[in-house]
Amino acid sequence: MTLASEWTKLVTLRSTYVILGLSILLSVAVTALLAIIVGATWSEWTAAEREEFHPILISTGIGLIVAGILLVVLGVRTVTSEYSTGMIRTTLTATPARAGVLAAKVTVVAGVSLAAGLTAGVATFAAGQAIFAAYGLETASLVDGETLRTLLASSLIAPVLPLIGLALGFVLRSTAGAITAVLSLIFAPVVLYPLLPEWWQDNVLGYFPAQAGDAIAIGHIPEAGVTEPGTGMAIVALAAWLAVFGAVAHVAFTRRDA
């Protein structure tokens, strides 16, 4: 019943549809722009650069990051909008078992992110390949094993960052605070990468959520240049991130006053 209630909360807000629509539209738009840039500048690419071109990478790269950030906003808002309006007290009067409320929110956000991630993945892939084909470049087929694995993996990891956002929503109770915290977690390794020694690059930064996610989604494509961590270790890392944030959210939610 808590699950039905959380689902109803999500689908009765216009902002849910706006965020989901934008996540698909913007990810397709960004991917299309990148693909057009590639097509238009292809004649200037060197042989070595052309060697590194892979039709799947462009279509599951930046575009999905845009979708991912919007889904983080969705995950954060399912919690923080209840604190900013005081609705959390109505929720907990109706369903006082807090662990159940947390589990229901996790389930709803994970399900919606998974579906949105898959939709955005297929849409950006289709847009990217259509544009590459129009420029006469190499394209990938949707039913190709490499493509299917990439789309499946990128959909499966799509809920990770929104769920971390949801957890941070319970801890910080602030939309801006929780979104900033997740963005820091996404971009800190990118910023730190050139500043830290190689050991850190290989053994620490690669295990951050977004980087471990990349390793799972595109690590199997040699042209992606992702060497560490391997898929298995990256899955362990993501599971550990989720477990830690889930535990912290559980403690914050159950011990503190609503």
Place this chain on the structure above:
Amino acid sequence: MSTAADTAGTTRGGHTIEAQALSKRYGHTVAVDDLSFVIRPGVVTGLLGPNGAGKSTTMRMILGLDHPSAGSVSVDGSSFPGLAAPMSEVGALLDAGGVDGRRTAYRHLLWLARAGGIPRSRVDEVISEVGLSSVAGKRIGGFSLGMSQRLGIAAAILGDPRTLLFDEPVNGLDPEGIRWVRRLLRGLAAEGRTVVVSSHLMSEIEQTADHVLVMGRGKLVADASIGELTREGPTTTVRVVSPDAIELREAMLAAGADVTEDANGAMITTGIDAAGVGELAAARGLRLHELTPQRARLEEAFFELTEGSVEYQAAAAEEGR
């Protein structure tokens, strides 16, 4: 009046709410201080106190929203979050509203209904019961305070609960709405439910509650029926009219009473009850034309009880200017 119980077909009695040495501190601020009380079903219990007395905090602790710093509060012997079907056990209207203004009234009640496994038809029922049918499809954000209160009351009665907590329910309501809330609360209590209503307005509690818990600065300063509170106040006075006023006055002063005179020339005595005055007069053969115990109104009793326990008094506020 149609109430929730009519549709349910059965009326189950309310819970007994019991607080034992309940305390809540926020940092250095003590919001609720060593509160012990028993709230019983079948009557309207008023929680009366000035703003900042700890009424809302007490209600939040009953609902398990805030955790007590010390002591405990139970609903039929167990903590509220432990109850099996919470929405059919306890319904609440909390002061802050607790709604997302972006949803329509209907959709707000719909998610709540889903939380309690309550059928959609019940949502339509409570919407019409609180008089919001014409605005059910409108966003809550545009509601007046009175409409928001009605929506909050609809949410509280949605699960047909055995116990209802209403924090300042008449805030923002028009006179017709206030009368409606009073009838609703009385009706719910008459069905055997436990009804708790808080207010900082003495007149409001006086008109709705049967039993009153008076709070001041987090402490319980009185736990009594309305009758007891207005009858046995220490300020109870007796109005005496007698053609033999001079002799009677001396007799009363000799008996240790204080005597003043009101604008109409009647004597107002304190420190002696009506029976005492009658005995004095009879013993001396003095004539009495009027002998009226002046019941202290709840308002006076309230001021007296909470004097010194009000967080900010007018005098202190004046000094601060």
